[in-house]
Amino acid sequence: MSVNLTTVVVACVLIGTGTYLFLSRSLVRALMGFLLMGNGVNLLFIVASGPAGAPPIVGESDEPMVDPVPQALVLTAIVITLGMTAFVLALAHRARQLSGRDLVDDDTESARIHARAEADLLDSPSARDVTEQIAAGGELPESRHHGDTESDGEVGTTWRDGIPERGGGGRPTGGPGTGGGR
Amino acid sequence: MITPYAWMVPLVVVLPLVGAGLALAAARRTHVQRIISMTVLGAMLVLAGVLLWASDRLGPQVVHVGGWMPWEGIVLAVDRLSALMVIVSTTVTMGVLGYSIGQGRSSFDDESDGHSPLPVFHPTILVLAAGVTTTFVSGDLFHLYVGFEMLLAASFVLLTLGGTAERVRAGTTYVLVSLLSSMIFLIAISMVYAATGTINLALLAQRTGELPGGTVAVLHVMLLLGFAVKAAVFPMSGWLPDSYPTAPAPVTAVFAGLLTKVGVYAMIRTQTLLFPTTRFDDVLLWAALLTMVVGILGAIVQDDIKRMLSYTLVSHIGYMLFGIAVGSTVGLAAAIFYVIHHILIQTTLFLVTGLIERVGGSSDTGRLGDLARISPVVGVLFFVPAMNLAGIPPFTGFLGKVGLIQAGIDQGTWLTYVVVVGAVVTSLLTLYAVSRVWGRAFWSENPEGMTGQGPVRGGHHEALGLGVLFPTSALVAVTVALTFVAGPLYDITTRAAVDLMLREPYLQAVLGSGAGL
Known part of the structure; x- marks a missing residue:
């Protein structure tokens, strides 16, 4: 089977650019990436369906018909992508309502445990102070269970600000848990 | 092939979907909604029981949807594996729904006004159940994908229930990772179709053997990648402990039980049916080893019980992968047994953690203490499944692990021995992780700040009512x-x-007698 090179190249470009956008921290950009990838994959199905031909309606034409199955699959995939897009848009909107931006935040609990492990490793008094400080910060997320969603954006900020202060321990800040600060 | 009970196969998908619609229509009548959901799940359980009996005695029960033949339309097929999975998944869904009903009106949402339960919860759980059973009964690769998307869409809604900042954050990670894995799966399907001209699993089983080795290897890798992300196999497991713990207890419980196991099921199905060679068995063994060890090392440092359990969930996926990767009948049987055990045990533990939250007001072990005295019932309910998870005899966790280790030793290569050692170490570390939680939450002194009788929500104290205790005890x-x-x-x-290893029974049931390889 010989394939249509243009379709393959377009599909590759769509999936490649989609993947790049998908890596973004911004939810809307990631969504755009998802859409591009989705369209690229749909084109891949068209490639998979083989050579072009008459519409797959029996009795309409004497020419060979195209394979109808991939078209049905693509239709289904498009509908599913639509539903997922709607959900992600709603999610991005909600994230913006809550924090004023649609960026993906770090997992603060991981950051806390990472900082505690480093503090144990260094075994310096100042590092211990930081651990306690973060542990005190650990009380904050619980307050979320009692309402007050407005302050949540602040909680994340406090933590991210709290961890860099550990610079007093003699180590540059960073690491997987804390490196995501912007 | 005799398939007199085949008419029941579509019902395990149709019933929850119809139930979801009815439950949504009855959104304002909580009682009607509850009756609908429990009836539907009960009916599914009965159907799945009959299907298990039928598939065990009479062979796989097959439906050609719409009368289309396998090379044109979708096939639903229920063999023993599918029937078992449907039974177990419906059981845990029922337990979780029972728990959420028992929580009463002010349950699901801490942040909502506390007066109305979210009316979308029951319909969404039913859609989730429909998606999960779809993947179990499907005999078609694209239909499998549709089942995945159904359960994913439902799980997105459940995970971000209430739309609080913490859940939106966790939900974002989960949604993006899930979308990516679906995309990989979809690309894999398009490649499979391009290479073979079919997406029916039985036909694929016949055709993959005729393809060049390199082509099959690419298809194999793509499918494995897609499923591995869903099953949270290391190194694609980072999303799970990040996103699960923030959801309400029943939601986390049903997720922990079902979603990753759907990925494992898809791996078992494709691995046995499409790729019966030993091509990537060594890679899978390494992945199994790393999943077990890295997962459990994550678990032992956690303070939060839910996070600890999420890491053990990742870790124990490694056991199932080990069973699959060994590639023998003994290994596969043990893996299926372990999947059943693990679905039940992980759901139960998350529900018990929900009880702990209700009693102690938190799931953070630093803020809990003395629970064994405050609530001995919760102590027993936690202790028994926790020991089961760690693999203490005579529980099923022990039996499953023995089966897997047996399979590994039968195989007898140095790599399987290494994984066997890893499995034993992981089991011991799991024991350490749960006993650490036990020591801190149940036996340590009561820390300041622990309320002791549960948080105040919606203006009244939530105690341990029979409504939440009964479903949890039933699952235990x-x-x-x-x-x-x-x-x-x-x-x-x-x-x-x-x-599964023979493949012929499945092929003959789907393609008609006389179909061979």
């Missing part, structure tokens, strides 16, 4: 009861594994 009882029926259950999983 089921996990214990499995120990007593372990013999017959192991026989069924062994027969399932034998048929």
